Amino acid sequence: MRIAELSRTAGVPVPTIKYYLREGLLPAGELTSPNQARYGEVHERRLRLVRAMVEVGGMTIAAVRDVLAALDDPDKSLHKSMGTVEVAIAPVVPPTDDEVAQRQGEEFVARQGWQHRPNSPAFKALVRVLATAREIGHPEFAEELDEYARVGLTLGExxxxxxxxxxxxxxALEGVVVRSFLSDAAVAAVRRLARRELSARHSGEEDPGSRSDGADLEPGLEC
Amino acid sequence: MRIAELSRTAGVPVPTIKYYLREGLLPAGELTSPNQARYGEVHERRLRLVRAMVEVGGMTIAAVRDVLAALDDPDKSLHKSMGTVEVAIAPVVPPTDDEVAQRQGEEFVARQGWQHRPNSPAFKALVRVLATAREIGHPEFAEELDEYARVGLTLGExxxxxxxxxxxxxxALEGVVVRSFLSDAAVAAVRRLARRELSARHSGEEDPGSRSDGADLEPGLEC
DNA sequence: CAGAAATGGATAGTGCTACTGTCCGACAGT
DNA sequence: ACTGTCGGACAGTAGCACTATCCATTTCTG
Known part of the structure; x- marks a missing residue:
């Protein structure tokens, strides 16, 4: 398979494929002559995975590269690879100096009997969320963490x-990677659907988007 | 309060505040003379909310503007505002023409007894996730949707x-907004913590980041 | 009350990311 | 032979979220 065919079957423009090759997201094709290369199923599969991570997972190119490096490292245990993946897919959050939030996070982790890893992006993200809740005047948000933990454990299992x-x-390794961003996206989507459903039930309103035609709706409200 | 003080108390640079004023994320201050304005608590609170949406919620400026417009519209019902907020915070996903995924999504919604709103960003996002799962060779992912629905309902409640x-x-309106992005971030963070915890238990490995000092760890692995 | 500092408003510029376009000399298919 | 595609290098672009500069006023400070 040459680059044009790879482009066609995966639905990715040729210049983008070249860019991914440059960035090390795709292994180089097998050179048949100094300026001709051949690509195979491996490339196609990898290319689809990259697009999925970028488009659905919302990951940056750098994060994708880190994840793929972990995936291609044969020496790592599943658990270690999972850790690398988690670090790579974690969104960057500015740190906080709110020690109340820090304490709330620590107490939460202790309450759950979880390992306390204060430098993990996940823990830092949690503290940042708690600090933000306090900053914007919703400190009671922290009280619901334990319910979230139950949900998190269910999903984790x-x-x-x-x-x-x-x-x-x-x-299994690829499964780890795939789950790490696909199920995040799935949970977010299902959750939005559920929230809307509950809101509709509670307000007793017919949902404006429930009719499939939507012809008589002003634009921007048909969903 | 003048702009410098607003900047100090909220921890946001003056040029950024000016930018937000220009973009309509902050209402203009009360003019005391043609080129002097005064800001109050409302501005400070709003500014913190904007920063929270951008930094923790990862929202774009345009999305923040839409959300705030819904929040400031006094004529809307809670349910309608919630809808606007959901649309604004939904990540943009390219559409798909995978009719199998489309059908899976529709069947899922029907199974749950939910309203079918095929044009909602949430539904489209779900279909996109299902299509992606199939594209990258994990079609069995769709089988877990019902478990996700239970989780989604719990969180929604x-x-x-x-x-x-x-x-x-x-x-209540502000609560809707705050919940829409804060709890997404919280779930994501808690979920990552839980996943790591379960992975550690399952592998029987001591988690490399469980020690608080981390002195003997190579960089990039301390979490 | 004079001069330094800050202000609101306008406009231009920056840094980053993820591509996208162009050019080239070398093949490949017909 | 010749038309089209190739790989590779490199420059250019679009969009986003700021950030910097300027200027004609105020406003504070000594």
């Missing part, structure tokens, strides 16, 4: 079960 | 209960 179901280590 | 607890409609 699904992820682990999924990965353990994989027959080979390589597939 | 928390959100609704929180909003209904608010004494006034204005506060």
């Amino acid at each position: 699904l992820d682990v079960a999924y990965v353990l179901r994989m027959p080979s280590k390589d597939e | 928390l959100d609704v209960a929180y909003v209904l607890r608010m004494p006034s409609k204005d506060e």
Whole structure:
């Protein structure tokens, strides 16, 4: 397969493929002559994965590169790779100096009996959320953390079960990566649907978007 | 309060405040003379909210503007405002023409007994996730949607209960906005913590970041 | 009350990211 | 032979979220 065909089957423009090759997101094709290369299924699969991470996962090119590096490292345990992936997909959050939020986070983790890893992006993100809630005048938000923990554990168990179901280590590794961004996106989407549904029920209103035609709706409100 | 003090108390640079004023994210200050304005608590509170949406919620300036417009519209019902907010905070996803994914999404919504709103960003996002799962060779991902729905409903009920607890409609409206991005961030963070915890337990490994000092860890692995 | 500092408003510029376009000499297909 | 595509290098672009500069006023400070 040459680059044009790869572009066609994966639906990615040729210049973008060249860019990904430059950035190390795709391995170079097999050179058949100094300026002709051949690509295979591996490239196609990898290219789809990259597009999924960028488009659905909202990841940056640098994060994708880190994740793929972890995926291609044969020496790492599943657990370690998972850690690398988590670090890579974590959004960057500016740090906070709110020690109340810090304490709330620590107490939460202790209450759950979880390992306290104060430098992990996940923990920092949690503290940042708690600090923000306080800053904008919603300190009671912290009280619901334990409910969130139950939800997080449920989702986490699904992820682990999924990965353990994989027959080979390589597939399990890819499963880790895929779950890390796909299920985040899925949860976010389902959650928005559920929120809207509950809101509609509660307000007793017919939902404006429930009619499929939407012809008589002003633009911007048809959903 | 003048702009310098607003900048100091909210921790936002003066040029950024000016930028937000230009973009309509902050109402103009009360003019005391043709080129002097005064800002109050309202501005400070709003400024903190904007920063929270941008930094923690990862929202774009345009999305923030839309959300604030909904928040400031006194004629809208809570439910309608919530809809506007949901649309604004939804990430942009390229559409898909995968009719299998489309059908999976529709069946899922029907199974849950939810309203089918095929044009909502949430539904489109869900279909996109299902399509992506199939594209990258993980079609069995769709089978877990119902578990996600349970989680989504749990979280949604928390959100609704929180909003209904608010004494006034204005506060409830702000509650909607705050919940829309804060709890997304909180779920994501808690979920990452839980995933790591479960992974550590399952692998039987000591988590490399569990020690607070981290002195002997190579950089990039201390979390 | 004079001079330094800050202000609101306008406009231009910056840094970053993720591409996208152009050019080139070398093949490949017909 | 010749038309089209190729890989590779490099420059250019679009969009976003600021950031910097300027200027004609105020406003504070000594």
